[in-house]
Amino acid sequence: MVFVASETRQATDADDVAGVSHGTSAAGAIHVRNLTKVFDTEEGTETVFEDVSFDIEPGSFVTLIGRSGSGKSTMLNIISNVLEPTAGTVEFEGTQNDEVTLGHVFQSPRLLPWNTCVQNIEYVHENNPEYTRDLAEEYMDLVGLTEHYDKYPSQLSGGQRQRVGITRALSIDPEILIMDEPFSNLDEITAEALREELIDIWQKLGKTVFFVTHDITEAIELSDRILMLGDGRIFDDMSIDLERPRDVDSEEFLKVRQDAINRFHAIT
Amino acid sequence: MVGDKWAARIFGVVIGLAAWWIVTVLFPRGLFPGPVATVNASWEIIASGVVWTHMQATFFRTFLGFIGAFLVGAALGIIMGINNFGEHFSTPIIVIALSIPGIAWAAITTIIFGFGVAAPVLATAVTVFPYISLRIWKGVENIDPNLLRMSRSFDISRSRLLRRMILPSVAPALFTAIRFGLAISWKVETQAEIFASNTGVGYRAIEAFSRYQYDTAMAWAAVFVVVVFILEMGILRPLERKVFAYREEADFGVL
Numbered sequence: 001m002v003f004v005a006s007e008t009r010q011a012t013d014a015d016d017v018a019g020v021s022h023g024t025s026a027a028g029a030i031h032v033r034n035l036t037k038v039f040d041t042e043e044g045t046e047t048v049f050e051d052v053s054f055d056i057e058p059g060s061f062v063t064l065i066g067r068s069g070s071g072k073s074t075m076l077n078i079i080s081n082v083l084e085p086t087a088g089t090v091e092f093e094g095t096q097n098d099e100v101t102l103g104h105v106f107q108s109p110r111l112l113p114w115n116t117c118v119q120n121i122e123y124v125h126e127n128n129p130e131y132t133r134d135l136a137e138e139y140m141d142l143v144g145l146t147e148h149y150d151k152y153p154s155q156l157s158g159g160q161r162q163r164v165g166i167t168r169a170l171s172i173d174p175e176i177l178i179m180d181e182p183f184s185n186l187d188e189i190t191a192e193a194l195r196e197e198l199i200d201i202w203q204k205l206g207k208t209v210f211f212v213t214h215d216i217t218e219a220i221e222l223s224d225r226i227l228m229l230g231d232g233r234i235f236d237d238m239s240i241d242l243e244r245p246r247d248v249d250s251e252e253f254l255k256v257r258q259d260a261i262n263r264f265h266a267i268t
Numbered sequence: 269m270v271g272d273k274w275a276a277r278i279f280g281v282v283i284g285l286a287a288w289w290i291v292t293v294l295f296p297r298g299l300f301p302g303p304v305a306t307v308n309a310s311w312e313i314i315a316s317g318v319v320w321t322h323m324q325a326t327f328f329r330t331f332l333g334f335i336g337a338f339l340v341g342a343a344l345g346i347i348m349g350i351n352n353f354g355e356h357f358s359t360p361i362i363v364i365a366l367s368i369p370g371i372a373w374a375a376i377t378t379i380i381f382g383f384g385v386a387a388p389v390l391a392t393a394v395t396v397f398p399y400i401s402l403r404i405w406k407g408v409e410n411i412d413p414n415l416l417r418m419s420r421s422f423d424i425s426r427s428r429l430l431r432r433m434i435l436p437s438v439a440p441a442l443f444t445a446i447r448f449g450l451a452i453s454w455k456v457e458t459q460a461e462i463f464a465s466n467t468g469v470g471y472r473a474i475e476a477f478s479r480y481q482y483d484t485a486m487a488w489a490a491v492f493v494v495v496v497f498i499l500e501m502g503i504l505r506p507l508e509r510k511v512f513a514y515r516e517e518a519d520f521g522v523l
Binding site: 102106108124 | 414415418421424433514
């Protein structure tokens with residue numbers, strides 16, 4: 001995997017925490033080039049996807065959507081550097097040096113149950129000499145967890161736990177936030193509240209978000225752009241131009257949703 | 269709350285002592301030593317000082333045997349928990365080892381090493397290690413693979429992973445392994461002393477028994493029980509309470 005430095009911007013506001021817009025630099029761009037993944041199975045080889053290329057604009061909110069088994073997780077794992085691609089490259093543009101920081105949010109919160117919320121955030125700051133408790137608290141304030149700094153995960157609700165998961169990812173100040181179906185385990189009311197908060201935070205911090213889901217409505221509500229994965233390729237690339245905040249019951253929204261559903265079913 | 273706890277504990281001890289006393293009364297006079305006779309006999313062996321040398325010998329060998337069992341048992345338990353090969357490799361060893369009685373090991377090791385430290389220590393180690401393996405195996409299996417993946421995603425180093433994620437995951441299994449391991453070690457060790465040694469609590473108890481000094485035999489056991497009780501309450505329990513503090517707090521929060 002290749003990491004490409006951005007030469008267009010310097011890290012001027014790297015120390016700022018909440019409430020600072022990181023603007024429209026190239027930091028946080030993702031370039032996927034000719035990506036192919038082939039798994040060796042007992043019956044031979046299985047091609048998950050072949051020759052997939054796309055670019056993600058810095059600061060944009062892009063969702064990868066696909067049925068189960070379409071290779072969403074494989075794609076996500078390659079972009080997260082957990083899996084090696086069979087062929088092709090993933091390049092990032094970072095804020096400084098030639099490294100980019102990725103913040104991961106998972107389907108389940110994946111918190112250490114024996115650590116408090118603040119300790120869970122501190123856990124991922126191993127190589128950050130500037131980490132202080134204030135930093136953890138500031139990020140927790142951002143997602144409305146001010147009362148819960150020293151609580152253990154088991155003392156929180158499912159939605160609050162996922163908020164801590166999001167806080168942990170944000171706290172390392174990543175250029176890119178990678179979110180793997182983060183709301184699919186939550187009840188719809190909680191999930192909706194978290195989606196709105198996520199959009200608020202994204203607009204405030206201006207990070208690139210690469211989001212994976214199988215929920216079309218969620219994808220349209222959140223994204224600038226939807227990549228549809230299936231048949232071993234990105235078979236559709238749909239821009240969502242609805243104004244924010246988006247009302248899922250509005251006529252325009254439902255029209256876009258119907259269009260997306262039609263396009264999503266085009267390959268079956 | 270606290271009062272209830274102590275009342276229950278004292279009640280349990282009183283019931284136990286009463287049962288003991290009833291058994292004493294049922295037997296012909298003087299044959300089965302009661303609580304008072306045992307306390308008197310205990311006081312004698314404590315006052316004469318003889319108790320310390322033998323207790324020290326038993327403790328030292330129990331501890332050595334337990335350490336041996338723990339090292340072998342933990343190693344097997346870890347490889348069993350990590351992969352299928354390890355599981356298939358270790359399972360027959362553990363099943364066979366579990367079925368061999370400690371007293372048989374004591375006989376075998378005494379034939380090989382004769383009297384001394386090696387025979388009872390080795391007998392203890394080989395008898396106890398499969399119990400440790402089983403506990404550690406379950407502990408390793410309980411490590412959440414999602415937390416491992418999370419740690420990997422955030423580039424956590426191996427040493428931090430071990431300290432902050434792996435050790436707390438296996439801590440409950442580790443405590444059970446230590447507690448059971450020590451309890452079984454001391455039982456095997458004292459058994460082995462019967463014919464593998466001429467020192468130790470087990471040796472002195474069986475010696476007193478063969479001389480019909482039943483109260484002295486009972487006293488050796490009683491003194492040891494008191495020491496183990498103090499170890500449990502003074503070291504193991506407080507340590508456990510500290511390690512699992514997060515659980516109590518968490519439970520309290522849910523209420």
